[in-house]
Amino acid sequence: DTEVTQTPKHLVMGMTNKKSLKCEQHMGHRAMYWYKQKAKKPPELMFVYSYEKLSINESVPSRFSPECPNSSLLNLHLHALQPEDSALYLCASSQDGGGTGFADTQYFGPGTRLTVL
């Protein structure tokens, strides 16, 4: 399996809802990432997990809560979101995650398109 999968494909939620986005990879990668991508903009890094530990949090509001239950899974728990949080949420994985000095390619999932009403 050489893909990163994400569920759901689309999600519509109200500002009081609690929902979760899921990401899965079976490539044996030890680094996983969450990005947010607004329309016609580049992806913006939110979180990085390396060997199942949160290594980077790019000052993301606490209404976004990541979780890495094991090396193949990455969740993003959503609570009390705002309409401006509507975006495409991308998950990515890479072999190692950093500090190795060689090109550690990130592979992206198809994304979850989130709409907050």
Added chain:
Amino acid sequence: AQRVTQPEKLLSVFKGAPVELKCNYSYSGSPELFWYVQYSRQRLQLLLRHISRESIKGFTADLNKGETSFHLKKPFAQEEDSAMYYCALRDFKGGSQGNLIFGKGTKLSVKP
């Protein structure tokens, strides 16, 4: 500061014409650079990485450290090349652990 600049938001060419998507970077040290492509309604996918010196779908990109550039080129554009192209730099500075910094992207439109 680490930065990736793609000066063109939109590049429009005719089928069969050469195409060059520009990317300049700012990085102190040896950069690791990538081109990612996002076709309409498809996932962001890796096109090229400079370390591999490869040609994918007819595209090539050469790292020019003197000009701090990593331009993407194809001699004869095809309609199916129409997509959003992002240049990206791996950032190892300031505890970033090799995370990607993306340029703002260039939308390539290839007309018949």
